[in-house]
Amino acid sequence: MPSPSAPVAVPEAARRTVTGPAPTAGQPAPGKQPPAAERVFAHVKQAVLERRYEGGTLLTEGDLAEAVGVSRTPVREALLRLEAEGLIKLYPKKGALVLPVSAQEIADVVETRLLVEEYAARKAVPAPGALIERLEELLAEQRRHADTGDLAAVAVSDRCFHAEIVRHAGNAILARLYDQLRDRQLRMGVAVMHAHPDRIAKNIAEHTEILDALRSGDADGAAAVVHRHVSWVKNLARGEER
Structure with missing residues (x-):
């Protein structure tokens, strides 16, 4: 179980950085796909919950956009929602750090x-x-x-x-x-x-x-x-x- 974590500094504290497409969060349901921001949100959230994106991982807009197949605009929207849920911390022009469980x-x-x-x-x-x-x-x-x-x-x-x-x-x-x-x-x-x-x-x-x-x-x-x-x-x- 993760131990107490000190406040995370700017992304230098990240243990690893996502450098390529990450595993998808499951196949979309048949028919019309959900909005792009919703797909990014679901993808990242499931990966965090399943520890495919572990605490300390630095996520970048470009990598997430490539992984889900969307532009960067819906990625920003999804990351704001994930920060509000306490799963990530946003660093402008740096990326999003997955927060460890304290x-x-x-x-x-x-x-x-x-x-x-x-x-x-x-x-x-x-x-x-x-x-x-x-x-x-x-x-x-x-x-x-x-x-x-x-x-x-x-x-x-x-x-x-x-x-x-x-x-x-x-x-x-x-x-x-x-x-x-x-x-x-x-x-x-x-x-x-x-x-x-x-x-x-x-x-x-x-x-x-x-x-x-x-x-x-x-x-x-x-x-x-x-x-x-x-x-x-x-x-x-x-x-x-x-």
Whole structure:
């Protein structure tokens, strides 16, 4: 897991600079393509979340325009949106620096997740059959992605597992609040799995424990496993292992 980062200086601090076309963020949907700025935005955001553009990477308008196949004008528009979301820092006439995940951001996300997810685990009991069935599907999906080594897909199914429990807590406002954490969760999840690949099996085992507790109607047990499962990320931010 990334450690706390000092304020980033002008791009000399970048660990590497994108020098050519980067991987695309997936094929466009059939039919009319979205606007050029939207395509650039989606391309860069997905690459950042999946750590194909890691923290410290310097992105240039020219390289992004070439990668997506657009002019520089929509690239500037997309980069302004990405800066507003806190994923990059713009440096005029230099480029855009992908911001690393800070220890403070990790701590804030973990604290928010604990507040929401422990509550949701208790409220989800007695768990309806539809929730149990969906969690079983997501757990199987996570195992399949782990077997193929697709860490980005593992992170998505991991996040969906927790989000499904939150949705079944019956509080729409809380569910919307939790959805706002999505991008940060996905980016942190991929970073953790790259740095600590052993956590993939541990996460799956702990998800199984959560599912078993919900299936058996043990609200306190489910909340306790959620607390243990989510809290360890903050330990890594402090340089500790569990």
